[in-house]
Every structure is written in structure tokens, then in C-alpha cells.
Amino acid sequence: xxxxxxxxxxxxxxxxxxxxxxxxxxxxxxxxxxxxxxxxxxxxxxxxxxxxxxxxxxxxxxxxxxxxxxxxxxxxxxxxxxxxxxxxxxxxxxxxxxxxxxxxxxxxxxxxxxxxxxxxxxxxxxxxxxxxxxxxxxxxxxxxxxxxxxxxxxxxxxxxxxxxxxxxxxxxxxxxx
Amino acid sequence: xxxxxxxxxxxxxxxxxxxxxxxxxxxxxxxxxxxxxxxxxxxxxxxxxxxxxxxxxxxxxxxxxxxxxxxxxxxxxxxxxxxxxxxxxxxxxxxxx
Ligand SMILES: [Zn+2]
Numbered sequence: 001x002x003x004x005x006x007x008x009x010x011x012x013x014x015x016x017x018x019x020x021x022x023x024x025x026x027x028x029x030x031x032x033x034x035x036x037x038x039x040x041x042x043x044x045x046x047x048x049x050x051x052x053x054x055x056x057x058x059x060x061x062x063x064x065x066x067x068x069x070x071x072x073x074x075x076x077x078x079x080x081x082x083x084x085x086x087x088x089x090x091x092x093x094x095x096x097x098x099x100x101x102x103x104x105x106x107x108x109x110x111x112x113x114x115x116x117x118x119x120x121x122x123x124x125x126x127x128x129x130x131x132x133x134x135x136x137x138x139x140x141x142x143x144x145x146x147x148x149x150x151x152x153x154x155x156x157x158x159x160x161x162x163x164x165x166x167x168x169x170x171x172x173x174x175x176x177x
Numbered sequence: 178x179x180x181x182x183x184x185x186x187x188x189x190x191x192x193x194x195x196x197x198x199x200x201x202x203x204x205x206x207x208x209x210x211x212x213x214x215x216x217x218x219x220x221x222x223x224x225x226x227x228x229x230x231x232x233x234x235x236x237x238x239x240x241x242x243x244x245x246x247x248x249x250x251x252x253x254x255x256x257x258x259x260x261x262x263x264x265x266x267x268x269x270x271x272x273x274x
Contacts, residue, residue: 049186049240064240065185119178119191132239134193139238 013109013173016166019102019151025070025078026094027060033089040085041070041078050129052143061130061141069141100141100153105166109173110148116169118142138162179253184260185240198234200224201245202265230256230268 029037031047038045038060046053046062053060058072072078074097082093105113114122117136122144125131130143138158143151154162179192206212206220225231231250235258236243247256247266256269 049188064242067241119193132241134238137193 014105014107014113014170016163016170017104017106019104021074021097022102023072023074023076023078023095024097024100024153025072026096027068027070027082027091028066028093029068029089029091030066033091036089037082037085037091040081040089042081043070050131052128052130061143063132063141098156100155101159103152103154103163103166104150105152106146106149108148110150113166113169113173114142114150116172117165135162136165179255181235181237181246181255182258183237183240183242184244184258185242186237188239190237190239194238196236196238198236198243201232201234232265234261 027037027045029045034045034047041058041060042055043058043060044053044055045060045068049062049064051062058070058076058078061069061071063069070078070093079093079095082091111123114135118133120131120133122142125142125144127144127146130141132139132141134140135142135152135154138161139155140158140162141153143153145151152162180189181192181195182189183195203220203224206216209217209220212220227250229249229251231248233246233248234243235246243261244258245261245263246258247268248254249256257266259266
């Protein structure tokens with residue numbers, strides 16, 4: 001009885017789930033062509049690092065002054081309108097869908113779990129923002145979708161390492177350490 | 178842990194997100210084959226090795242950008258950071274002995 005109660009508590013404190021695969025594109029375009037390309041994509045590409053814009057199920061995250069990550073549903077082709085605008089707005093748009101695996105981390109203990117391995121002050125991240133940062137030296141992209149609701153994109157080969165750490169921290173949270 | 182200000186993210190962040198990348202403001206010679214061996218050696222290897230304020234490059238994993246910093250190599254204090262490509266700023270007054 002005790003065991004199951006403890007288990008329920010831990011499950012509620014931090015949930016870690018796989019997110020279904022999505023289309024991921026890496027976009028590089030010079031600031032001068034940002035607006036033109038954004039119009040072609042139907043997205044107002046944000047200019048401040050860490051901010052996001054969304055339209056019609058497609059989301060763009062500003063990673064750097066000339067770099068965006070675009071996440072779209074599988075089966076869509078946001079590259080087609082971008083290709084049509086290439087002459088006006090030269091750019092690089094690369095499919096990186098399989099490069100990373102996305103986990104959803106949620107629950108009241110999520111900030112403690114992330115703080116265990118992220119040097120950045122995750123609690124200070126605005127809801128609706130996202131950053132490229134490190135999780136125990138593995139580069140990850142962390143999306144804050146709600147106060148205790150995060151997505152983490154992890155480069156494929158680092159997933160076993162990150163998941164092992166998450167499991168260990170989860171055990172510590174469960175043991176109330 | 179050191180906190181470093183990234184001029185592209187306009188945010189002050191922990192050093193674990195940053196990588197040191199050597200001395201700043203070392204321009205690659207326009208025509209390397211016109212250089213003597215000694216000049217090429219100086220370009221490749223000879224650095225100021227400053228004791229005190231040092232102009233140096235850093236890279237931030239967040240925005241993926243290289244930028245420049247002025248760091249005191251004695252105190253490890255970052256005196257300023259600025260975007261890559263900007264001219265070398267003068268030393269702040271208080272650091273000049
Ligand atoms: Zn940055």
C-alpha cells in the first residue's frame with residue numbers, strides 16, 4: 001500500500017512522456033530577408049532570441065539573430081512556399097526532424113528536476129518561450145508551454161544519458177531527497 | 178559559477194552555456210603566401226598572454242554566436258562583452274593602473 005502511494009506521488013510530481021514525432025526544420029536567413037520569408041511561410045518570424053510565433057499548427061522559435069527552428073505537423077510541407085520565395089529571400093531550410101527526440105516533462109516537481117541538470121534559471125523562463133541550453137552538458141532545446149509543462153528536444157545520441165539522469169533525479173524526488 | 182552577458186541574447190547566463198575561443202581581434206592575413214615564416218608563425222601562435230584585461234572570443238550555445246569579451250585574467254571578472262565584428266573598445270578607465 002505504501003509503495004503504491006509513493007509511486008502515485010512520484011508520478012504526479014513529475015511526468016516524463018515521449019512526444020509524437022513532428023516535422024522539424026532548421027532555418028537560416030539574413031535579417032534583411034526575414035520578413036519576406038516569414039510572409040512566404042505564413043509566420044511572423046520573431047526577432048528576439050527565445051521567443052516563438054505560431055500559426056496554423058506551425059511554430060517558429062528564434063534561436064539566434066539569423067536562425068529559427070520551425071516545428072510543423074508531419075505530412076505538411078512548409079518548405080514549398082519558402083522555395084517559391086527563394087529568389088527574393090535566399091535562405092537555408094534543412095529537415096532535421098530525426099536529429100532530436102522530444103520528451104514532455106510536466107508536474108509540480110518539474111522545475112526541481114530541470115534545475116538538477118540545467119545551469120540556467122529555468123524558473124525565470126517566461127511561459128511560451130524556449131531556449132537552447134545544456135542539460136548536464138548535452139545541448140537541448142527547452143520549451144516552456146506552461147508553468148509546470150515543458151518539452152525538451154534532445155539530440156538522439158544523448159537521449160540515453162539524459163533519460164538515465166532524469167530517472168535518477170525522479171527517484172530522488174520520489175524519495176523526497 | 179561565472180555569469181556572462183551574451184550581447185545577442187541580451188541576457189546574463191551561466192558560464193556552462195559558453196565556450197572560450199581564444200584571443201580576439203586577430204585578423205587572418207589577406208594573402209598568407211606573401212608572409213614570411215616568422216609572420217605566419219606570429220599569426221598562428223603568438224598571443225599577448227595578458228595579465229589583466231584580455232580581449233577574447235567566446236561562443237554561446239544558446240544563440241550559436243561568437244562574440245567578444247574583455248575579461249581580467251587575474252580576477253576572472255568580465256569587464257564587458259560586445260558583438261563580433263565591432264572594433265576593439267578602449268579599456269574602461271577603472272582598469273587602467
Ligand atoms: Zn547568446
